[in-house]
Structures are given as structure tokens and as C-alpha cells.
Amino acid sequence: MDTPETTSVLFICLGNICRSPLAEGVFSHLLRQQGLDETIRVDSAGTGSWHVGEMADPRSREVAGRHGITLPSRARQVTPSDLRDFDWVVAMDRSNLQALEEIRDEDGGDARLVLLRDFDPEPGDGEVPDPYYGGPRGFDTVYEMVLRSSHGLLEAVQGDD
Ligand code: 4NP
16 A cells, blocks of 8 residues: 655755755655655755746766666755745855745745755754755765755654654
8 A cells, every 4th residue: 555645845956956956865865764765855946036837956866876876856046935845955154035025925835944954963054055066076975965964854753843
């Protein structure tokens, strides 16, 4: 029998080509390892529309690939209905979070809006920095932040059932 979906998580960044597709891929990988991929739905989106329809940035796909993770997602822009349809909406930085709060103020929705690094045991300044204009090392740093945070996020999501 199919296991019913219990909760859903949407990762958000600016372009939906660098950070949030990587977070989606890493979190989905963790769910598969724990047999939770049928019960927790995962997606990602961007607050901006410039890259809609594009594959994840090659640098995100490269770092994911080195860790055995493929990134199949295509960029899309977040919509007001996402804040009603998802239980958790997880922003990479405060600018993303502010954009989401503005959508919620306008259109409602009761998703939990959080920063990914709220769940990082080494939270630093609390943000996953935008690696788009930096070198490939920035993508390794993003991967490490996302991986550390994903474990804590999963515990929080499961504790919320
Ligand atoms: P992301 O990175 O928000 O992690 O996907 C960016 C990708 C593209 C742009 C900015 C950030 N851009 O300005 O096109």
C-alpha cells in the first residue's frame, strides 16, 4: 500500500539554479537513505524569474555528482500558492525570506517560513551565501552548509508531524 505523504518541504533561493536545487537534491538523497522519500515531498523554486526552465548550474551539478547526487530539477519561480501548498518553505538567505514574507503578507498561506541555516549546528551568519559570481570553491561551501543543515531540518520536520 502507498504510504501517504505526511509533509512537504520547498527550498527557495534567488535564481533556483545554484543553492536551492542543491538543497533539494541533498535533502531528497537523505530522505531516500532513510526510506522517507515517499512520505516527505521536496521541491525548490526561486524568488526571481530570470532562469525559469533552466537546469541547475553546472557547478551545483558537479559538486552534487561528486557526492553521488543528481539534480534533475528545472528552475521555476515561487508562486503565492506555494505558501499554502507546502508545509515548510526554507529560504537560503534573509533576502529570500523577506521576499517570501511579502508574498505571504499579500496572499496569505500558513507554510512555516524558515532559514535553512537555522538548522545548521555551525550556523555562522545564518545564511547560505550566493555562490553564483564566485568560483567553484563556493559551491563546496554551500554543499557543506546544506548537508549539515539538512539533518537538523529533517529532525524538525519529523518532529512536526
Ligand atoms: P541561486 O544563485 O539564487 O543560488 O540560484 C543565483 C543564480 C542566478 C543569479 C543570482 C543568484 N542571477 O543573478 O542570475
